[in-house]
Amino acid sequence: MEIVFPLYVLIIFFPSLLLYIFLRKNRRSPHKRAKLPPGSMGWPYIGETLQLYSQDPNVFFATKQRRYGEIFKTHILGCRCVMLASPEAARFVLVNQAHLFKPTYPKSKENLLGPSALFFHQGKYHIRLRKLVQGSLSPEAIRNLVGDIEAVAVSALDSWAGGQVIDTFQAMKKFSFEVGILAIFGHLEAHYREELKKNYSIVEKGYNSFPTKIPGTPYKKALSARKRLSKILSKIIGERKEKRSNEKDLVGCLLNSRDDKGEILTEDQIADNIIGVLFAAQDTTASVMTWILKYLHDDPKLLEAVKAEQKATSQSNEEGNHPLTWTQTRKMPITYKVILESLRIASIISFTFREAVADVEYKGYLIPKGWKVMPLFRNIHHNPEFFNNPQKFDPSRFDIVPKPYTFMPFGSGVHACPGNELAKLEMLILTHHLVTKFRWEVVGSKSGIQYSPFPVPLGGLPAKFWRESAP
Template sequence: MSTIFAGLVTLIMLIIMVVKKLNQWRFTTKFGAKLPPGSLGWPYIGETLQLFSQNPHVFFSSRQKRYGDVFKTRILGCPCIMLANPEALKFVLMTKANLFKPTYPKSKERLIGTNAIFFQQGTYHSQIRKLVQASLSLDTIKPRIPKIELIAKSTLNSWADGRVVHVFQELKKFTFDVAVLSIFGELDSYYHQVLKENYVTLDKGYNSFPTIIPATCYFKSLMARRRLSQIIRDILNDRREKRLTTRDLLGCLLNFNENGKTLTDDQIIDNVIGVLFAAQDTAASVLTWILKYITDHPKLLEEIQREQMTIYKANANGEQPLTWTQIREMQVTHKVILESLRMASIISFTYREAIQDVVYDGYLIPKGWKVLPLFRNIHHNPAFFDDPETFNPSRFEAATIKAHTYMPFGYGAHACPGNEVAKLLMLVFIHHLVTHFRWEVVGPHSGVEYDPFPVPEQGLRTRFWRTS
């Protein structure tokens, strides 16, 4: 019996090898190009189990070391081409971006909305991107600094009782409130509360198994998504009745009119929820890492405190609000943010799909295959960053960063348009953190969790106290 089983296994392996060789021969004959090196693993499963059983960075880095900067794999049933050098990223995300469409699992598109900016290409994408950029421009966000300060102070004060705080989850509340300010401006407290309650439910099911069985996380998220749509629709109707003209995102979307063409309510709702999603988790993840890094480097923390205390004293010991000029003077803190973005690489990679057969550097990228530009691999490549595993903000003191090697907010037409707001809220939060509070990390923080973005283990469990 064992002999027959061994024979069957051997036969299956031979069939797999023959199929692989035939595919390679077919592609080389037809296009004069071959598939990149790498392993597609088992049929359908591919290398999914290997990816999920270890740190994703280790998974991708080990294969880059073995196969080179362009390699293939199969994940979650999808054959993929991985790209880990600046030239390849520029090719896919900028030079030939029209040949690669953004792609997400349908289950996630349903929760956010198919009209959201990061599922789109072409004219519609360009129009929405301009509207988002207009609502998040420096001229628009500067007057919001005092309000962002109030949100930061309220958040930190709520932690200052010596209890153990799950920093990442608490920072998600802070970044949500700042996102609401950017999207809706002044919002009725009732709407703010029901938006938060339903968005939290949606967020919990975003990475759950997509089943529509009642009581499951995904089903609850779908129901919360329907309620969010109605809440935002009510806000839209309220604004139309009052004929309000505002420079927040909702105002920009609502007042869009190009050659008589306006946005539908569904398009507005999908983009509002999309921006909420993009703004909350990423900024909260980065801020959590910043807190970890400055805790791990006491001398650097002292340097940040000196810089921020100078501004604090100039503002009558915090009695006056921060100004844009003072924000621009936070050079040490700004470099810490830049290095944290590189080290943590919250957006480790992005998804694209080839809409036709494409040849890059002698390699074939077949139509329908997923393409994953690996930002984190480039951020941690010693060819571009000396001693890349060491946290070193001074690397940003001089303009020595090679072009197309630092992409913490993505790259190309789909790069995050809200990066200035993200850095602003981080600078404001850090200012009030280091000038008013002391803290102690009490939980493990050497490991990494994915929620879905990388965060320190257990969300960096920490105690905070106000200083005198």
């Protein structure tokens, strides 16, 4: 049977149909209309991981940015990624829309540090733990550690002196580990400190190894050492509970915390966050301090300026017969700018990992749910638009405060490093004693970078140290 529509029906129907189609199309998620960023994904599975680790990350990421712009895709470490290399994009991911991007780490790394460590989480638990960690590492808390950190620094430097060749990076790691122990436990018994150091060292070696549980492999050894760490921490926590002390170090803050329901943290939660803070406190700080030593060594004029500043402080303390004070560490402008410039040019944390929890559109590009998102701090720190002649080490550039989100050595937003004030304090204290009481000479190659995984001078910067003779 033939169906015939009157003309007036067609006149009404077709515009209505077109309007319906238009509205349906525009009701679709805008992400479905957006396109993926430009870029290349490399080989199946391995993607471009080999290219990343076979060259300076500066070159890898800078080449990508020049070719594709400030947002591009790639495939590294088994993950599909969107890279973001602008301050606006970093703020979008880390601050403005942080709820759309969760922190993410491989499960193998969570197993070693502990799944309850604060930087694996979002939401109420993260907020609670961050307040506790940040409170124990705030300027108000760490100002009481100046004398103790100074004693650790003097002891470390004395052990280096004598003209023997020192692996500077490894020496700095030992120093930053001891400072981390101070901030977490206060004055910890020597046998506990040695047991923690021994087992943590095994965990650290397995952290960046291939995650196989075959007996004898670094990762399997690390898992066993992590279990031993939990037992050691359980003993320390048990002793603290018996004493019912009200100390303000990190362990004290974690033990005495109660949530809005009156519930305390479990021992596993406390242990995971202690290990997490130790991990965050060691390698990154040690890397920066190694670079500071190199940059001062390579620039005699700058070294003399830092020496003059620190010797004036030493003289006010009767040539070091009195300990440094918190107030004095706040009045070291030249040294402080050396630290900031070292943080910028070395960019120890090249990027941070986030994962999109939903499809997200940014500047017309789709960031699919489940993809990793990586704000590239190194690219931003080395962008000549924000830092003139960015490859030159020039602390005076910090005479002017950088534009927002162009300088993020400790990250930004709710997951920014809560221990940044402690890190800067130990750098200031060590530099004070280094330049006023010691001289040093770099041995072998004075150039080159190795990644393990953080960038450090080649060979860990082998150097010889001598105590300065009294004038």
